[in-house]
Amino acid sequence: MVTKKERRAAWCDALRSGRYQQGVGCLLSKYGKYYCCLGVAFKVYEEFNEVTRTPRPGRSPLFDGEATKLSKQAQDWFGLKQPDGHYVGGSLAADNDVHCHSFNEIADTIEREPEGLVTDED
Numbered sequence: 044m045v046t047k048k049e050r051r052a053a054w055c056d057a058l059r060s061g062r063y064q065q066g067v068g069c070l071l072s073k074y075g076k077y078y079c080c081l082g083v084a085f086k087v088y089e090e091f092n093e094v095t096r097t098p099r100p101g102r103s104p105l106f107d108g109e110a111t112k113l114s115k116q117a118q119d120w121f122g123l124k125q126p127d128g129h130y131v132g133g134s135l136a137a138d139n140d141v142h143c144h145s146f147n148e149i150a151d152t153i154e155r156e157p158e159g160l161v162t163d164e165d
Contacts, residue, residue: 047121050120050122051161052154053087054083054150055153055154057083057087058080058083058146058147063078063082063146065080065146066079067140067143068103068111069082070085070103070104070106070110070111070112071103073101073104075104080128080138080139080146081111081127081128081135081139084113084117085106088113089106092116092117094117095108111127111136112126112127112136114126122161122162123161123162124160124162125159128160129160130152130157130159131157131158132157133157135160
């Protein structure tokens, strides 16, 4: 069985892979080209789970009904406490959208597991 820590490691690998262009404000841009860090998480999640993508003409698509955060299922699969990757002192969503941290920097944060980011269960 793959642990949640291993799933987060796969997410970090995807963030560092260079396959995804970084965007802000939504999981995937309306043009399907730019991802936020949580959108990359959905791409990893989608490799192992069924995800419902709902196109919205002129707007970003929905992933399992979400446009800006992880669904409850994806959140639980990665072992995150909050759907926006909230942790004490920040969130992965804000690191991506507000603070303009690179995907490499965000992967470093995920690996550090700051207080409040991940659940204790595996």
